[in-house]
Amino acid sequence: MIKVLVVDDEPQILRALRINLAAHGYEVHTAEDGAAALRQAAAVVPDLIVLDLGLPDMDGGEVIAGLRGWTKTPILVLSGRAASTEKITALDAGADDYVTKPFDIGELLARVRAVTRRGGDEAESPLVTLGETAVDLAARTVRRAGEEVRLTPTEWQLVEILLRNPGKLVSQRELLHRVWGPSYDRETNYLRQYMAQLRRKLEADPARPAHLLTEPGMGYRFRP
Known part of the structure; x- marks a missing residue:
């Protein structure tokens, strides 16, 4: 229990x-x-x-x-x-x-x-699915409907943080610090740009994302 x-x-x-x-x-x-x-x-x-x-x-x-x-x-x-x-x-x-x-x-x-x-163990699994998209965090590969999808190094850093914390709201500051460094506090436009790219690559409908969610003014959340 x-x-x-x-x-x-x-x-x-x-x-x-x-x-x-x-x-x-x-x-x-x-x-x-x-x-x-x-x-x-x-x-x-x-x-x-x-x-x-x-x-x-x-x-x-x-x-x-x-x-x-x-x-x-x-x-x-x-x-x-x-x-x-x-x-x-x-x-x-x-x-x-x-x-x-x-x-x-x-x-x-x-x-x-x-x-x-x-x-639980589910959160530690290296294989995460977003609808028809399968992300293997260990092998660093993505396949969507059977086709390989390539992510940039920065996209990999962002998606790994979010997918390894399912359900958690990750603040903009934490993402900026972990991906770009501690001197990046206000560059939220970086996050908007890269999250838009990730949604185009991973979401079935990037305009209405089901998994990579924005919490306005706060941060982002991966919903399994």
Whole structure:
């Protein structure tokens, strides 16, 4: 059974998430502040942490930093802070995804499924499919409807980051830093250009991508 630690200081949200997650087969643990979250994470060793940023004793960003000092457990931020800067800061600090309050429980459960899948063997497989396109990350080959597709070195770097993190929202800053270097913070036009090229090569309908998705102002996500 997948263990989820929910951290929020609002009793109604804790109760709603505990009921809904348990109904879908998750083992649910809860904490109402940052200190309790860090203690629970060490004691329970959850498979996923759902974390509010506005906690009474410390900022959620501090909790993320404390967790990332010793664990790679996926962190899904659930917060009322809707500004893009807040989302990017949380993602860069080590969060794996970000959902804004008020939230739709169906969408939240889908995000939970996507993030927890990354912890299993499926996420480590070198062969990834996008409809009729098969990407072999180990052999660095792409075939679409049986025909070979060639990617540039930069396209390979981008697609490998996204495909090795299925369901995860990868921030623009992280992609820019990992592909072009730490001095590239604002060149988001590079990302737009290369993502458009990747969609033309990998997606069945580049104008309406089903797998390489844009989260406006935040980053990109690979949806299996």
